Structures are given as structure tokens and as C-alpha cells.
Amino acid sequence: MNRLSYQIYEMSHAALAPSRALSDFTRLFFKNPMNPLAHTPFGRNVAASAELFERITRRYGKPSFGLGSTLFDGERTEVVEQVVWEQPFCRLIHFERQAHHRHYPQPKLLIVAPMSGHYATLLRGTVEAFLPTHEVYITDWSDARMVPLASGEFTLDSYIDYIINMVHSLGRGVHTLGVCQPSVPLLAAVARMSAEDDPFVPASMTLMGGPIDTRESPTGVNQLAQQRGPRWFRDNCIHMVPFPYPGVGRFVYPGFLQLAGFMAMNLDRHVNAHRDMFNHLVQGDGDSAEKHREFYDEYMAVMDLTAEFYLQTVDTVFVHHSLPKGEMMHRDKPVDLTAIRKTALMTVEGEKDDISGVGQTYAAQKLCVNIPDHMKVHYLQKNVGHYGVFNGSRFRAEIAPRICDFIANIEQAAKKQSAGKRTNLKVVASKS
Template sequence: MDNAYFWYDAAQMWLAPARAANDMARLMIDNPLNPLRGTPAARSLLAACEMFERMTRRYEKPAFGLASTMVGGERVAVTEEIVWSRPFGNVIRFRRGGRIRKQPKLLIVAPMSGHYATLLRGTVEAFLPTHDVMITDWADASMVPLTDGFFGLDDYIDYVKEMCRDLGPDLHLLGVCQPSVPVIAAVARLEAEDSPHIPLSMTLMGGPVDTRRSPTAVNLLAEERGVDWFKRHCIHTVPFGYPGAMRQVYPGFLQLSGFMAMNLDRHVTAHRDMFNHLVRDDGDAAEKHREFYDEYLAVMDLTAEFYLETVEKVFVEHCLPKGEMTHRGQPIDLMAIRRCAIMAVEGEKDDISGIGQTLAALDLTPNLSSDKKAYHLQPRVGHYGVFNGSRFRAEIAPRITDFTITHDMAARGVPIRAAAPARSDEPELFPHPAEAAGSR
């Protein structure tokens, strides 16, 4: 019987006395009555205490914390409300105050890959001025009782289909990384069923639609090891004390250790710099570190069935691009997509989803007219920069906004305008997919 989760929990309990002693030391050193307070030695000790506390803490789910936004030059309040709910996830809508004209409804499908949906806080913030924004808030599998059943890749596709039905009409989807496959699969099934709830558009960002193209180290590892290796080494049982006790999961702490190992030198340097900032009492720099790692170190568990099915069907067997993927026994035929516009966004330096993997969505949908396809390759950004950061806000988000508004207007009978010519220093926004594929 696996016991990694048990030992992880036990380690947290064993650290409790050390954490209590650490907190007591911090209070003593930082006491206003301490004559040595403020000396270099005291600042070094305080920095060490904070680093110990942060490195041994269990990070809770962060808050979005988006209290307001600018709409049409006016600042309006933003409140969160749950507009759709199931055992393994909710949909949060960011309701904006004031009188706002109708704007496109955008559902951001957050990745179920170990981090919480708050990792896309910057993505949400970028679209709040121009869209009625919603986001999927996936549940931590360790917090879902076994009585609520299982959650596999078919269930994920079901959820996306139900969201389109319940949150429409005139819905636009935006899948960030991992959701690209279930999102396009759900749309393909809706198209094949001639559903009235087909979204107007979907934007796929840095997603593994076809990982045979420009395979990254992550892709090659999955192919080399095979699904049985992941089942033996990555799946563990949630211990008692959690609502989801005895559920088989891929623990978030294992996923986090993998993320950290990929760029270990960078994380070591960041924590060394954090220590130096604390010693120098550089509050602004230290706070930026806290904000990033409070988000980065907050992780959630994935159900074993979803994780293993994703590894097998997406990364090992490449079922979707081969035309072999099914949903509830029905084929997922991307050639059925004729109405939902598709935009693919990739990053030049993406080391998770290589160039061409998301672009494949345009090549695999030959029955979708070229005026409903768009592609953007963003120079000088990695995987995270595809959906967050300054280049995302300045260059990627405006293109997605233009794409969704264009097809939102087209649904109301306004003709789709021709794309403006691309500048010489950037990829064409609306190239023909065959030309885009040939340029790789």
C-alpha cells in the first residue's frame, strides 16, 4: 500500500513543535523591548525565522482579491458569485457594478494541473474591462468525499458541455494549457450533436493538442515512462482526516516537487535573494517574493483517474490528433467543428507545450472556415507568459479581445472584418492554418 501521503502528513505534524518554537523566537527577537532589535544579527535571525516558516508551511487556497476594475474609463466594484456548481468544481462570475453595456461572456477554463484557479488572477484581471468574465474553480480532490463519485477525462468533458449549456447563450471559451484538449473535445461533441449551446468561439492557449509536434522534456518523459510508471509512482491514497479520505489521487505536493525540480537553481536563487531582502529590510522586494510563492506553493490534488487518463490519451497515445479519442463511447471528431471559431495562442519559449502543439487545433478542423481561425505566436515568452505578465497584457490579451468581440458581433449579424496586415516583426494574426503549419 502506498504511504507517501501518510508520511507527508506525518512530517507536517512532526514539524509543529519546531514551527511553534520558531514563532516564539520571532516574537522575542522582534519585541520592541529587545535592545538588540534592529541590529544586523537580529535582522538575520528574523529573516531565517521567516524563511523557515515559509518553507514548512502548508499554503492555503489563495483569494482572487479583485475588488475593482476600469470599464469605459470608470472604476467599478467587482464581486464574486458562484453561478454553477458541481462536486468537483464551481464556476465563479466576477460581477461588475454600475451600468455596463452588454459585453461578450468569457468563460476561462482554468487548468486542473495542481494549482488553483487563482494562478490565472492576472488573466481574469486583463479581461474584466472588456468581458463578462467567469472562471472554473476546480476542487481539491482530497476535499471531495468518495460518495461524490469519480472524476475522469470524460467527466471533465461533461462539465464543459454542461457549462456551455447552463451559462450560455453566446458564450466564449478560453482554455489555458491543460484544458485545451477537453475544451475542443467538448465543442466537437456539441457540434456533432447539433446542440444549440455551441460556444461562439474558443481560444486555446499553450495547450497540448498534439504533443508530437516540437515535443518538450515533459512530453518525452511521459512517452518514455508510459502510464504504468505514473500509476506506480505518482498515485497515492488520501489519508483519514480529509473529507476525501481513501480517494486515489495525484497529490499536489508531488506535482509541486516536479515543478520545482525543473527550475531548481532559479528557486534556490529566489529564496537566497528573499533572505537578503529581509536582512536589508527591503520590504517591496520581499513582498513581491511573498506574493509569488504564496500562489506558487498553494497546490491541490487531482483524482487518479483524471490524471492517468490524461497522461495516457493526451501525452502517450496522442488520441485526439490521431482521431482515436472518444467520449462516453462516442467518437470525438474534430471535423464536426463548423461553427465555433478557434484561436490558438503559443509562446516562443514555452518549455511545457512546444510550438505547434496548440496550432494543431487549426489543422485538425478543416471544415471550419478560415475566417473563423486565428493564430498568434508570442515572441519572447515562456509557458507562464502566455497567460500572464506584461507581454500578455500588452500584446496577447488585446488580440484575444479583438477575436472574441469580432465573433460576438458576427453572431449578431455584423460581418467579420478582414485582419489588419501583420507587422514585419510579429506573426500574422489571422494566417491560413496550412500556411502557419508550413512555416514551422
């Protein structure tokens, strides 16, 4: 494990601070409407170059969800973020709608965000889509460099524990949705709860673009992990958090390495996007430039993962395929997917997903053999990649409505079953 690379990265970032300040001053100078050069091709080119340099070399902070309102019962309603559960490595956020009237309760939906380098705000569009029809909660994972060593380790087992505890805190009948990476720990958590006959086992789980079985349609990411193995990742990807972060001394997989890996996969696309932004700025196309800023403000904001969680995930999910082989363990107890009987399952995949190939998420349908067929749904969305599975126009128009229908059907079936039980109890009572 390299103990100095993180420090070198921080020093390089600090060394560029004067250049960023000068670049920012240059941008403001050449965009000032009082400056005659601001209205010339030369001035616009200089301002655009200065902005691109500053954006490429800056550090992006954690974005906000910014979901101030939503439609509820046909009316625009204020939304307030409330932290309803908290542990050192995660907060559970409830998007509470400040409606003065509520004619009927709506299903609780726990969205398990990925811990894969980006913040939970990457799922802003996912949350927004379900706000009008559900009580929405989301896992807000902590940046490992901000968690002191005294808070202990965070492993894949810890991740599963957190999901179970959060489901308990929300009560019976909660619906869960795992996007990408959390599909595995969410499925494992439901399996463990089912094996223990836990009364709080979720009513449903929706798994979206997740690596349940990476032997199916392996992508470049899957093949890299398989070829290199856990030891290579430990020796080359794990670094120590430097001073002055609260997590100083903690070994992590840095977010900047994850971001570099993501960008390297589609380098041409990112280069073209920045070139297009430069042209938009020169041409005065503010709307197009702002769309670029919004996307990359989110995309470039990254967080560190604990080394133990990252390495255990690589080993369990991508190298040994422990879950589909029936070999995965949680706290020395087997993760038995055949124990799942009462939780409905929906899987969603994108036709052009280059992170989790087609068939990797669907594998859950084949592994959960004791879930009744009428409680299983699979959907393959045409013409979308990994990001389009949980965000964008096709997600809003085609995927989200299907998930809503899936949850609504489960809720309706549960109400019918509950009504039938009450009727049977009345019959028994009258006979006695």
C-alpha cells in the same frame, strides 16, 4: 499504488509543527522594534532565516482571487464573486460587476482553468485583464482530497461533461478560453457539441499553451510521460487520501508531488529566488520581499487530482496522442474535430514555453479543417515562457488585447449575420 506515502507526508508535516512554531516566535522576537537586536545585522539575519524556514515547511492554503474592483465604462466598479453553477468537483464563479449603468451587453467569457495541481487563482491576472470588457466566468476546480468518496469518480470524460454543462448554463454565444491542460477537454467538448448540432455550441474558443499534440516540439515533461507510460505513473504517483480529510480513501495524484515536479524542473531558479528573498529581508527591502511572498503564496498552494482523471489524461494526451490521431473517445463516442464548423478558433503560444512546446497548441489549427480560415487566428508571443502566456506584463500588453480583438470581431460578425437574417425575414413577410 502506494497507500502509505501520503500518510508519511502528513506525519512529517505534523512533526515539523513545533519547529515551525518556534521559528515563527523567533522571527517575531527579532523583528520586534522594541528589541535592540532587531536593528543589528545579527538580528536581521536570524529573523530572515526564521521566516524562510517557516515558509519552506508550511502548508499553503487556497488563495483568494481578491479582485474587489475593476474599471467599467471608465469608472472604478465593485466586483463580487457569485457561484452560478456547482457540482462536487467544480464551481463556476461569475465576477459580477456592480455597475449601476450598463449601456450595452458585453460578451460572456468562460475561462476554463487548468486542473493540474494549482488552484484557479493562478489565473487571477487573466481574469483581471478581461474584467473591463467581458462578463467573466471561471472554473474553480475542487481539491480531490476534500471531495467525499460518495461523490463518485471524476475522469477526463467527466471534465468534458462539466464544460458542456457549464456552457449550457451560460446560454448561447458564450466565448471560451482554455489555459494549458484544459485546451484538450475544451476542444473535445466543442467537437462533441458540434457533432450533436448543439445550439449552445460556443461562439469561439481560445487555446493558450495547451498540449493538443505533444509530438510537436516535445518538452521534458512530454518526453518523461512518453518514456515512463501510464503504468509507471499509476505505480509511483497515485496515493490514498488519509484521515481526516473528507476524501479519505480516495486515490489521488497529490498536489505536493506535482509541486515537487514543477520545482525540480527549475530548481536553480527557485533556490536563487529564496536566497534573494533572504538578502532582501536582511537589507530591509520590504517591497522586493513582499513580491516574493505574493508569488510563492500562490505557487506553493496546490491541490490533489483524482487518480482516474490524472491517469486518463496521461494516457490520452501524452502517451497515445489520441486527439490529434483522431482516436479520442468521449463516453464511447468519437471526438471528431472535423465536426467543428461554427466555433471560431484562436491559438496562443509562448516562444520559450518549456511545458507545451511551440507547435503543440497550433496543431489545433491544422486539425480543425472545417473552421473557415477567416475564423482562425494564431499568435506566437516572443520571449515568454509557459507562465507568461497567460500572466504578466507581456500578456497584459500584447496577448490579452489580441484575444479581445478576436472576440470582438466574432461578435461583430454574428451581429451582422443576425441583422441579415432579420432583413431576409422582413422581405419574405412582405411578399406573403
